Amino acid sequence: MCKLKRIVHSIVLMTIFLSLFSACQDEFAQPQVLKKKALVLGFAQLGDESGWRSGNTISIQKAASDGNIQLMFSNAEQKQENQIKAIRSLIAYRVDVIAFAPIVENGWDNVLTEAKQAGIPVFLTDRYIRTDDAGLYACYIGSNFQEEGKRAARFLKKKFADEDRTINIVELSGTVGASPALGRSEGFYKELSDDSKFKIITSQSGDFMRSKGKEVMNNMLKKYRNIDVLYSHNDAMTLGAIDAIENAGIRPGKDIVIISIDGEQAAIDLLKIGKINCVIECNPMLGPTIVDTAKKLVRGESVPKNIYSEEKVFTEWDDLTDLPPRGY
Ligand code: GYE
Numbered sequence: 192m193c194k195l196k197r198i199v200h201s202i203v204l205m206t207i208f209l210s211l212f213s214a215c216q217d218e219f220a221q222p223q224v225l226k227k228k229a230l231v232l233g234f235a236q237l238g239d240e241s242g243w244r245s246g247n248t249i250s251i252q253k254a255a256s257d258g259n260i261q262l263m264f265s266n267a268e269q270k271q272e273n274q275i276k277a278i279r280s281l282i283a284y285r286v287d288v289i290a291f292a293p294i295v296e297n298g299w300d301n302v303l304t305e306a307k308q309a310g311i312p313v314f315l316t317d318r319y320i321r322t323d324d325a326g327l328y329a330c331y332i333g334s335n336f337q338e339e340g341k342r343a344a345r346f347l348k349k350k351f352a353d354e355d356r357t358i359n360i361v362e363l364s365g366t367v368g369a370s371p372a373l374g375r376s377e378g379f380y381k382e383l384s385d386d387s388k389f390k391i392i393t394s395q396s397g398d399f400m401r402s403k404g405k406e407v408m409n410n411m412l413k414k415y416r417n418i419d420v421l422y423s424h425n426d427a428m429t430l431g432a433i434d435a436i437e438n439a440g441i442r443p444g445k446d447i448v449i450i451s452i453d454g455e456q457a458a459i460d461l462l463k464i465g466k467i468n469c470v471i472e473c474n475p476m477l478g479p480t481i482v483d484t485a486k487k488l489v490r491g492e493s494v495p496k497n498i499y500s501e502e503k504v505f506t507e508w509d510d511l512t513d514l515p516p517r518g519y
Pocket residue numbers: 240241242243244317318334371399424425426427452453473
């Protein structure tokens with residue numbers, strides 16, 4: 192009995208020793224850097240409504256894996272309440288930093304205050320928010336939507352420079368209350384306001400989606416016989432609108448001048464064959480800047496409040512034969 196006790200005792204001691212030894216070995220064998228926890232970035236994406244959005248998501252996922260950070264990604268399927276819930280889960284999970292693409296401008300103060308109280312830095316990507324407290328977010332990374340609208344208007348002024356008649360414009364706008372929809376309208380109207388020949392006969396939302404773009408354009412074509420220009424806030428809606436225009440026996444790019452925003456490959460291809468007249472670039476490849484900014488914020492470094500992408504305008508007057516594939 193006593194002998195058995197001694198054997199058990201030595202086995203226990205041996206086990207403790209071995210586990211301590213292997214723990215020490217780990218301590219010595221593993222370089223400090225490998226033991227450090229990877230930075231966790233929580234990203235609340237707004238949905239998957241367009242080719243632009245898919246390109247944006249892929250860019251973020253790739254940059255996170257290239258940058259060795261852990262990404263907690265969610266898709267709100269076009270609903271603000273889903274996005275707010277996703278941000279709340281990221282706060283509960285205590286991620287190191289949160290980024291999100293706000294589907295609309297208003298309604299973020301409460302959840303951002305919760306993140307601030309939890310000490311988690313938050314930054315905006317792709318779209319802006321409206322708030323009285325700019326201290327609720329660290330920075331914005333994305334495009335200047337007013338400028339995109341102005342660029343669209345400048346193309347029109349040039350295109351119709353020699354014409355003296357009224358130019359009737361229909362506007363297919365993006366998601367109601369979303370900053371790209373608001374900015375693209377505002378910039379466009381402002382830039383056209385000094386020339387009274389341009390008349391916006393209607394503006395309707397196609398929610399940045401191809402199917403809705405087609406549906407809204409169909410209705411516009413039934414109601415208005417005299418459309419000279421389609422100004423569309425994104426390529427997805429433009430592609431749908433072109434289906435509707437062609438189904439009605441009208442020639443896109445000839446009978447109706449078309450301006451689109453984003454610069455997806457599909458839109459550039461239609462520009463090359465004359466079915467679109469102008470494409471204003473909006474760059475979705477924000478991943479590398481997002482990851483870089485996340486790292487800086489976690490290190491406590493300061494970042495510029497607005498980080499805008501550099502973007503181009505492609506028109507029917509440009510030689511686009513050497514334009515590299517767009518990647519979205
Ligand atoms: O233009 C559109 C997308 O927020 C800038 O959203 C983005 C817009 C983009 O669905 O295609």
